[in-house]
Amino acid sequence: MWPLDRGSKKPLFEQIVDEIERRISYGEFPPGSLLPSERKLAEQLGVNRSTVVLAYAELRALGMIESQTGSGTRVTKHKWGITPKHTPNWHRYVEGGSFLPNLPFLRRIREALQKNKALIDFASGELGADLSPVKEINTLMDENHYTEYLGYDNPQGFVPLRQALVAYLEHYRGIQTTESSILITSGSQQSLYLITQCLLAPGDAVAIEDPSYCYSLPMFQSAGLRLFRLPVDDKGVRPEEIRSLYKKHRIKMVFLNPNYQNPTGTVLDPERRVELLHIASELGLPIVEDDPFSLTDYHGTPPQPLKSADSIGSILYIGSFSKIAASGLRVGWMVAPHSVVERLADARQQMDFGLSVVPQKVAAQFLNSFYFRPHLDRLRMDLLYKRDLLIEALQKELPDLVSFSVPQGGLHLWCKIGTEVNDHKLLEEAIRNGMIYVPGSVYGSDSGYVRFTFARPKAADIPLGVSKFAAALRTVLG
Known part of the structure; x- marks a missing residue:
C-alpha cells in the first residue's frame, strides 16, 4: 500500500481519494476491478475505518466507484463520453494464464x-x-573496476565463471566436469524451470520427495506435469519406491535434494545412494539433484553429491550461491550433458538474452579469492x-x-x-x-x-x- 503523509495539511481521506483516482486513471485499477474492503484498506493504511468510509463515499459521488451488497466495492465499469470506451477484462486474463500463482x-x-x-x-x-560475505564482495568490487563493454554475454554464461566452477566443483564437491557442460542460471529455481519447460511435456509423470520444496513451486503444475511422491524418512527416500512409480506411472524424471533436504534436513543414506544410482542406470531414468546446502555442513565434512558417483550421465546437478554466499547475486549453475546445456541455453536466451555479466564476474572473483574458504x-x-x-x-x-x-x-x-x-x-x-x-x-x-x-x-x-x-x-x- 501507498504511504500517507500524516504531516500534510490535506486530510487523510482526501489523500486516499487522490491516490485511488490516480491509480484508476493510470489503469492500475481498471474498470470493474475489486477494491479492498473498507476494513481491509483501513488496516493496510493504518487509519480508522471511518476515514476510508469517507474516502469511498467521495469516490462514489464522483462516479468512479460503485458498491453493491455482497459484491464489494469496484471501479465503475463505464466512463462517460461521446463514444463508450471498453477496458480489457484484465481479471479474465490474470485468471486465464497457464503459469499458476504462488500458493x-x-x-x-x-x-x-x-x-x-x-x-x-x-x-x-x-x-x-x-x-553473507558483504564486506568481502564489496572489497572485490572496489578492487576490480568493470571497464569492459557490457554487451550480451555467452548464452551458457560468463566463461571465467564457468572455468572457476570447474575447479570449485572438483575441489569441494568431487565432481569432474568441463566448462562446456555448465550452464549459468539465475538460481536453482530457474534451473528447475528450464528443465520442466524444455525437457518434459504436459502429461509427463515425475517423482518428487514428500515433503519437498518442489511441492511449493507451482511451476510443475504450470507445466502440466503429474506429480508423484517419494516419502522421506530419516534416511531419505527409499529407492524401491522409484522402481514402483516407474512401473505404475512411467515416471520420466526424479527430483531429489539428497543432502540436508529442504525442509526435513535429512541426508540420503549411503546404501540407498548406491541403490538409487543402480535403479536410475537400469531404467535409463534422469535424476535432477538439487544441492544447495552441502557446504553448510556444520563439521566441515559435507556428504558427497550423487553426481560425484555418476559414471553414465544420469544426473542433472543444480547448485547456487544463494545458500552459501549471497542470494542477491542471483547466480546458480547446472551441470549436464552438453546437448542438454545447449538446449536449455537456447531457451534461456529466448527469455532474457543471458544473465547480467556483472554478478557473474563478482561470483567468479569470489570463488577464486582467498576470501571464499x-x-x-x-x-x-x-x-x-x-x-x-x-x-x-x-x-x-x-x-x-x-x-x-x-x-x-x-x-x-x-x-x-x-x-x-x-x-x-x-x-x-x-x-x-x-x-x-x-x-x-x-x-x-x-x-x-x-x-x-x-x-x-x-x-x-x-x-x-x-x-x-x-x-x-x-x-x-x-
Whole structure:
C-alpha cells in the first residue's frame, strides 16, 4: 500500500481519494476491478475505518466507484463520453494464464513481510545479512573496476565463471566436469524451470520427495506435469519406491535434494545412494539433484553429491550461491550433458538474452579469492550457533508440544507439533505476535508441521521469535 503523509495539511481521506483516482486513471485499477474492503484498506493504511468510509463515499459521488451488497466495492465499469470506451477484462486474463500463482500461504507470508519489516523472519529461506560475505564482495568490487563493454554475454554464461566452477566443483564437491557442460542460471529455481519447460511435456509423470520444496513451486503444475511422491524418512527416500512409480506411472524424471533436504534436513543414506544410482542406470531414468546446502555442513565434512558417483550421465546437478554466499547475486549453475546445456541455453536466451555479466564476474572473483574458504568456515560456525539457539529456545518454550530431528547442516529445522492444530489460524496468530515461519503443508505435509529457517533472523532475535511462536500456539490451542 501507498504511504500517507500524516504531516500534510490535506486530510487523510482526501489523500486516499487522490491516490485511488490516480491509480484508476493510470489503469492500475481498471474498470470493474475489486477494491479492498473498507476494513481491509483501513488496516493496510493504518487509519480508522471511518476515514476510508469517507474516502469511498467521495469516490462514489464522483462516479468512479460503485458498491453493491455482497459484491464489494469496484471501479465503475463505464466512463462517460461521446463514444463508450471498453477496458480489457484484465481479471479474465490474470485468471486465464497457464503459469499458476504462488500458493496462498506463500503469498500471505510475502504480504506480511512487506507490510511489517519488524517481523522476526523464520520464513525466508536465505542467509541473513550477518552471514553473507558483504564486506568481502564489496572489497572485490572496489578492487576490480568493470571497464569492459557490457554487451550480451555467452548464452551458457560468463566463461571465467564457468572455468572457476570447474575447479570449485572438483575441489569441494568431487565432481569432474568441463566448462562446456555448465550452464549459468539465475538460481536453482530457474534451473528447475528450464528443465520442466524444455525437457518434459504436459502429461509427463515425475517423482518428487514428500515433503519437498518442489511441492511449493507451482511451476510443475504450470507445466502440466503429474506429480508423484517419494516419502522421506530419516534416511531419505527409499529407492524401491522409484522402481514402483516407474512401473505404475512411467515416471520420466526424479527430483531429489539428497543432502540436508529442504525442509526435513535429512541426508540420503549411503546404501540407498548406491541403490538409487543402480535403479536410475537400469531404467535409463534422469535424476535432477538439487544441492544447495552441502557446504553448510556444520563439521566441515559435507556428504558427497550423487553426481560425484555418476559414471553414465544420469544426473542433472543444480547448485547456487544463494545458500552459501549471497542470494542477491542471483547466480546458480547446472551441470549436464552438453546437448542438454545447449538446449536449455537456447531457451534461456529466448527469455532474457543471458544473465547480467556483472554478478557473474563478482561470483567468479569470489570463488577464486582467498576470501571464499574462510567465509565457508565462518558460515558453518555461525549456522551451528543459530541452530543451537533455536533448539534451546524450543526446548525451553515448548518441551512437550514440538518434536524434531537435529540437522547437521542446512538452514532449516523441521518440527512436528504434537497435537492437532489449524495451520491457517496458527500462522495468523504468529504474525499478530510479531514472528513468521512457513507451515509444513506448503511442502506437501499434513497440517501440524513447521519449517523454521534460522539463517535469516539475527541470533539475538531467535529466542524472542520462538517465545512469540509459543504464545501463538498456546493461544490457538486454547
